[in-house]
Amino acid sequence: MKVSNMISSRQHLDYALAIAVLAILPLGFACDRPAPAASEQPVPKVTVSAVVAQETIDADEYTGQTEASEIVEVRARVFGYLKSIDFKDGDYVKEGQTLFTIEPDEYQAIHQQSLSRIDLNTANLSLAKTKHARNEKLVRTGAVTPEEFEESQAAVLSAEATITAAKADANKTAVDLKYTVLTSPINGRIDRALVSKGNLLTGGQTSGTLLTKIVNEQPMYVYFDVDERSLLRYMRQRGESRKIAPGSLREEGMTCYLQLADEDDFPHEGKIDFAASEVNTSTGTARIRAVFANEDRALASGLFVRVKVPVSKPYEALMIPERALATDQNIKYVYVVGTDGAATRRTVELGAQRGEMRIVTAGLAAGERVIVKGLQRVKPGQKVDAELAQVDPSSTTLRKPVLPAGPLRTRPAAMPPSATQRNKSQER
Secondary structure: OHHHHHHHHHHHHHHHHHHHHHHHHHHHHHHHOOOOOOOOOOOOEEEEEEOEEEEEOOEEEEEEEEEEEEEEEEEOOOOEEEEEEOOOOOOEEOOOOEEEEEOOHHHHHHHHHHHHHHHHHHHHHHHHHHHHHHHHHHHHHOOOOHHHHHHHHHHHHHHHHHHHHHHHHHHHHHHHHHOOEEEOOOOEEEOOOOOOOOOEEOOOOOOOOEEEEEEEEEEEEEEEEEEHHHHHHHHHHHHHHOOOOOOOHHHHOOEEEEEOOOOOOOOEEEEEEEEOOOOEOOOOEEEEEEEEOOOOOOOOOOOEEEEEEEOOOOEEEEEEEHHHOEEEOOEEEEEEEOOOOEEEEEEOEEEEEEOOEEEEEEOOOOOOEEEEEOHHHOOOOOEOEEEEOOOOHHHHOOOOOOOOOOOOEOOOOOOOOOHHHHHHHHHO
């Protein structure tokens, strides 16, 4: 019994040792195997754009509203039925062009009647003068009393006064007859006819029936409000450059630019010609008016527009595409690709926006390359496969006011002057 138990225990021990050896062997073999090489990270592909230098100017931007330079309401001056409408709604009409005709028959008859009164009173005057001349001879012989002579003299004066009144009445009836034909008082675009043919019109200086409206859109006015500091700067800016005393804004001839709601740039050029004589004490602003020739009739009255007023002399600025910018909290930065192909994070200071471009006042130099596509795949110091973006002149042309207008061009350039430096140069 004891021998069999010892054999059984020995078998269990051998079995346990075999299991332990089998468990240890894979670890040993694994340690002898070479470690697999770590997979290399792919180099990210990015698109870069060069920092460009462009001559530009600073400008203030305002919201304004267009208003026609002339607005006329056409009203009926006399009573009568509307006989004809002699224009098409929305036409451009010329001064003196016939617009409406009121039935003239009654007014023509009244005018003829007033002319007949003149003829009648002229005949009466001739008769009165003849009697007076005869009485003047007879009064000397005593055949006519002095009273009769004076009566004949008064009859002559009365006939003359009657003729004067008849002529005045004829002039009035002639004016009424003239007002049966309504003509355009100005050149401009006419509204629709507000009354249809055959309706009875009410006449009068103030209560006449409104028939239509005419607006002159050449030139077009644009009104906008500026703060008092800007107003003072505008009034002095041109005067200082010409070494003369500041005058009205019309004399200074300041240029401004206009943008419509569906436009991406400021293609319309005009002149500031008026500023209100007083600053609004409630808002601290003054109303300014700009004049635009509007030769292509692109501007209509009543539109809300954006107006830019240049406030600096031309200076050279460095610009990058807006999409190259990234934000870390309130810090703006870009990734600059060096000659070794590594991407470096660079903090930048920004200026005004010019279309799809942004002015950089500090942090970059002309000719450096910044990443504009693939920013999310780049880490600082990482090598990148950079491809230079193709420059499309139609999309990178800077918006007005930019001098000179045209495609962006890259060239060696110094950093743009700071605002303080520009102000000092303007003062000089």
